[in-house]
Amino acid sequence: MARLLEHDALTILADAGVQVPRWAVVATALEAAEAAVRLGGPIVLKALVPMGGRGKAGAVRSVADAGQARTVAAELLGRSVGGYPVRRLLVMERLEIIEEHFVSITFDAACRGPVLLYSRTGGVDVERYAAAPDSLVRRPIKITGGLESFEARDLALEAGMQGASIGHIGQLLPRLYRAFRQCDASLLEINPLAVVATGAVMPAAVVIDLDDQALFRHPELKDRIGDEEGPGFRPFTALERRVREIDQADPHSGAIRFVEFTDGDIAFLVTSGGASLTVLGQLIALGGRPANAFDITPGRNEEKIYQVTQALLARPALRGLIAGGNVKNFTRVDVHVRAIVRALKDTGVDVRRFPVVLRFAGPGIEEARKIADGLPGVELYEDDTSLAMAVRRLVELVKGACIT
Ligand code: GDP
Ligand code: MN
Secondary structure, three states, X not given: OEEOOHHHHHHHHHHOOOOOOOEEEEOOHHHHHHHHHHHOOOEEEEEOOOOOOOOOOOOEEEEOOXXXXXXXXXXXXXXXXXXXXXXXXXXXXXXXXXXXXXXXXXXXXXXXXXXXXXXXXXXXXXXXXXXXXXXXXXXXXXXXXXXXXXHHHHHHHHOOOOOHHHHHHHHHHHHHXXXXXXXXXXXXXXXXXXXXXXXXXXXXXXXXXXXXXXXXXXXXXXXXXXXXXXXXXXXXXXXXXXXXXXXXXXXXXXXXXXXXXXXXXXXXXXXXXXXXXXXXXXXXXXXXXXXXXXXXXXXXXXXXXXXXXXXXXXXXXXXXXXXXXXXXXXXXXXXXXXXXXXXHHHHOXXXXXXXXXXXXXOOOHHHHHHHHHOOOOOEEEOOOOOHHHHHHHHHHHHHOOOOO
């Protein structure tokens, strides 16, 4: 997931014709004071970090004038929020909010397309309100057709809005959807959407996540994500960055999902979506500590698997490796095994001391067997062994004892 910083998200909305509060980005307390003078009136200072919950973390602060802006900015700039050092602040005109609404557009698996959610109860506690089913209006959007103004007005009525706000929503939502499509977002969220005294609506906070797989279509945005990006709960680790480089260097040969667990010690390369997660859970349940979560979609992915394995094996203090996948029926398993064995050889891992358990089944298994035999010590299990049994074997080997 590639989350944009808020000023970039605001720019995207403005380019789509959405009226947004006036803002500036600053890197020092002095610049914050200067920006406050330029913007005039009360302002909001926000830590520019790619994560939610800043309000509750004390990283969104309201100030009355330039003097206060300077003091509060100095405080925020020295902090880190959710593991992200606060290097810059967004200085934003403070809206006089009458009501805090919530609007988001995302993809929904059930209706296989984009869905718009609207709620009249937004703000920092939105997750709590979402538990009350009546408070949310949910509207699938035709992916190419978009949302018409009259549909947006209907939605506003359905959400219980009245007066001038309905016309404003009629203008806003189609533009939001255009912005969402234009940048290939996977999420566009405005919380709060501020309703002000005139009935006009304006985003007071915006989050845009881009679809990683479509990033190659947006070179201008790719540069903007920069080094502040992360998996959503902390910044990327060096290894995650490396794996992303590998993944993005060739976007057409299988998509990688990779998260590092810095306190783990077992290299984890079991693929197949759900199976991957299930085996990860089994490994943990057996007392094993995975160093990472991993999956790769089918494709001509030998080189990617090779490179990821190599990058992962460079991590210090690993104690073993498990790789495998569901019984495949349309992808060759020898490709996978060749990539891993090649990486083990090239990295010079001593597999007599570093247990490696593979569990593969499907076309190419004879070839896979030969490849695995070429590196004595590697244990390859086939379709008479379940993934669960294979992971148990690996934990046994790593712990150097039978587990019950
Ligand atoms: P988040 O906690 O990371 O979602 O950060 P937000 O940018 O949404 O800010 C947190 C909260 O600060 C919002 O939910 C609002 O209640 C409040 N807030 C943000 N901007 C404004 C503003 O312009 N005016 C007012 N009155 N409140 C604001
Ligand atoms: Mn918010």
